[in-house]
Amino acid sequence: MTMLTSRAPVDVGTSAPDFVLTDGAGRSVALTDFRGQPVIIAFYPPEWDPSRADQLTHFNWLVRQVPGVNAELLGISMDGMWCQLAFAGDAVRVPLLADLDPQGAVAERYGVRGGQALFVVDAAGTIAWRHVDPSGSAPNTSELLAALSALATPTPESQAARFATLATDAVPLAPCAQPRDEHDPLLVPTRREFVTTALAAALALAAAPLMAKAEPVTDRLAAPLGPEIAPASVTLRVNGHPVSMTIEPRVTLLDALREYAGLTGTKKGCDHGQCGACTVHVNGRRELSCLTFAVMHQGDEITTVEGLATADTLHPMQAAFITHDGFQCGYCTPGQLMSATALLMEPCGPTDADVKECMSGNICRCGAYPGIVAAIQDVRATRRG
Ligand code: FES
Ligand code: FES
CATH class of the missing domain: 1.10.150.120 ([2Fe-2S]-binding domain)
Incomplete structure (x- = not known):
């Protein structure tokens, strides 16, 4: 997939270029209509690919999972056929706008004409995050969730929960932090202790400027990959049998099948909707299981490769x-x-x-x-x- 534009993609921190496009009902939709709420804009290249409909559905579901973010998703396509299908309700049931007049003009203004890209625009109309990859890879879900949760408006409940966590996380006073008896002869440092302490202090002073710039390793390890979201229960019908699981809503159908249902026949290749290794049937239609969340399939009939053969007879x-x-x-x-x-x-x-x-x-x-x-x-x- 190659970008058809010579412009650089618009930068994070700049104003999102405004546009007025037409939706499936023939209505004019302007970016400024959404001022006051975050907007996620998904651009798609000209060639029709069924996996893109899955991606849009996936993003649409995802943006609704972050508490405190009332975001709107807008898909923009410069593919006339896809727009026709989507508008007829055959391919995708999320807002899709036709960038056809002239073809790709809005994508051109964003510097992503002919490519796949995702922009998160904040409530003031400024680009807060973007994913632009000429190779066409889908964005990392955790990064997108983190970008969205950064725009979340704290609710009184979430703030109360945060304070409660801080209170229970408070570290009790250690015994060694008790007030020191200045006259206790056991507390007078030995010569060795004095030299060691002095050396450590000198090293700390020398390293202080460097350490001030460094990111503490423990901070990085402890940093959450995304917002905490409560687990959800879901029951799938996999190869004719009910399979119930309690999972984080962000678990893909692919991971649910492999890690929770123990069906490792379905393979993870790219995990980005590009290779087809994870294809399964959902209610009789093929679907990329890495691009859809398991919790979206409550009660759905899932067929994996393990379900093709019957007893000893191959399909x-x-x-x-x-x-x-x-x-x-x-x-x-x-x-x-x-x-x-x-x-x-x-x-x-x-x-x-x-x-x-x-x-x-x-x-x-x-x-x-x-x-x-x-x-x-x-x-x-x-x-x-
Ligand atoms: S399309 Fe490659 S793993 Fe799903
Ligand atoms: S990737 Fe080896 S058989 Fe297809």
């Missing part, structure tokens, strides 16, 4: 992958299989080129693509009879 697609050498190291194979089996139920064209297009979200670093395409075409031919 025909699994058998065809073996017949056609559709894998080498096998790391991408669970995701390939889940996409390939979903493809059987999708309106994918008949040619090899169509299959490659429909499977383009699944990367294979071993280059087993010819075998994968052959396996899929084999199963499709068998089904057509």
Whole structure:
């Protein structure tokens, strides 16, 4: 993915360029309409990719999880087809604005035309945080949460909770901190103690300017990765069985399946929605499990690669992958299989080129693509009879 703009992305601390764009209902939406509340602006490049709809849904859910932040998410696309799909309610059900007049003009003003980027704009209209990556990677969720929580307005309840924590964290007075008896002969320092103490003091004085600049290691280790959010209970139906878990709301479906349900067949490749290794079926449709939170799937029917075979019988697609050498190291194979089996139920064209297009979200670093395409075409031919 390459940026089509020669401008540098607008900087944190500068005013967010204003815009007026049209939403799916034909309404004009201006950035200034949201003055007084934070806005998250997600820019998307021209090429349609189903994973972007998942990302927008993910961000939309995420911004509502940070207490004290009444933020609005605005997706901006310069892809006419995607806008049409989204406006028809087929692809994405979050606010999406069409940047088509002329195409990409608003993205150009932000210096991100043709690329994927996320800007957090504070209530005063200043850019508070941004994620701009020409390679198209999604932002780190913890960083985004931290940026949002920095904009949170403290509520009386959150302040009371904070003071309560400080009170219980108070360190009791240590016995050695009791008042000292100046006349106690046992407290007179020995010569060795005196020299050691004097040396330590001299070293401390010499190092003081450096230490003043240094970030204490313990502070870094103790620093939270993001705001504390209460655990939530969720029950998924995984491969036909109910699986209940109590997890942090930020746990992805991928991590929930692997770490909580113990189903490690679903693989974590990029964890950013780019490789397809984590593909599972959600209510019969393929979805990238690294881009969606488990708590969003209460009661949903999840199928993982472990659920494809029945008893001792492989799914025909699994058998065809073996017949056609559709894998080498096998790391991408669970995701390939889940996409390939979903493809059987999708309106994918008949040619090899169509299959490659429909499977383009699944990367294979071993280059087993010819075998994968052959396996899929084999199963499709068998089904057509
Ligand atoms: S797309 Fe989810 S791990 Fe790569
Ligand atoms: S078989 Fe190795 S990554 Fe696909």
